[in-house]
Amino acid sequence: MPRFAANLTMMFNEVPFLERFSAAAQAGFEAVEFLFPYDYPAAEIAHQLNINRLRNVLFNMPPGDFAAGERGIASLPGREEEFRAGVAQAIAYATEFGTPHLHVMAGLLPDGADPALHRATYIDSLRYAATETGKHGITLLIEPINTRDMPRYLLNTQADAHAIRAQVGASNLKVQMDFYHVQIMEGDIAMKVRQYLPHIGHIQIAGVPERNEPDTGEVNYAYLFRLLDELGYDGWLGCEYRPAKGTREGLGWLLEAASIQGP
Secondary structure, three states: OOEEEEEOOOOOOOOOHHHHHHHHHHOOOOEEEOOOOOOOOHHHHHHHHHHOOOEEEEEEOOOOOHHHOOOOOOOOOOOHHHHHHHHHHHHHHHHHHOOOEEEOOOOEOOOOOOHHHHHHHHHHHHHHHHHHHHOOOOEEEEOOOOOOOOOOEOOOOHHHHHHHHHHHOOOOEEEEEEHHHHHHHOOOHHHHHHHHHHHEEEEEEOOEOOOOOOOOEOOOHHHHHHHHHHHOOOOEEEEOOOOOOOOHHHOHHHHHHHOOOOO
16 A cells, blocks of 8 residues: 655645644654745754654755745746755755655746756756755655646656656656646556656645545546555655545545555
């Protein structure tokens, strides 16, 4: 059975962020992920992880001005120094938490932008970040995101993500595969998992198209969970979904997943 990590940015929103750790532990989760920890001192979050016996498996590097609509700065020419400062900040938090993965958001292409210039900037940023995270044994992740939820995002497909990964050439750079985004952009999730699994560092799940619980919508997650067992995936599955009516009320899928056996 795959191992599931609660995404505390989307789940357990019934309580404030620092209370979501205990809520997740009480619901049976052994690991968590979240978008950004930077509104809180690292020690406060580390305390919540420790007292609730939770592992933090993933969070994002600073994305620029998220509230103003920025979705990463790694590909934005002229923001290189800010990006490098963010890499250092993320590593400091990750080492405090013992986090094994950090995700770099690529950023949005401005109107009239030169895609080639942004791609080159992105690759340079990834090489720098991979070198720095590698010094601490951290895996760097990039994630293709669908253009419906995030128009103009630089990275949208699995093939492009893996082409960039290969071009960067860092052994600790892998791709974060969110089945929700894959289904919207490309479909054929199972075959893409089979194709790319050696270079996938983390997987996320959500129902499609509403991004609610994974037992809703058009994706057969029971089949995919069995497939991951069959293929020997030993990482975590981040539950990056929006509960439809309440987090606890929607966790029936987790009990069903616990009974799934691989082929």
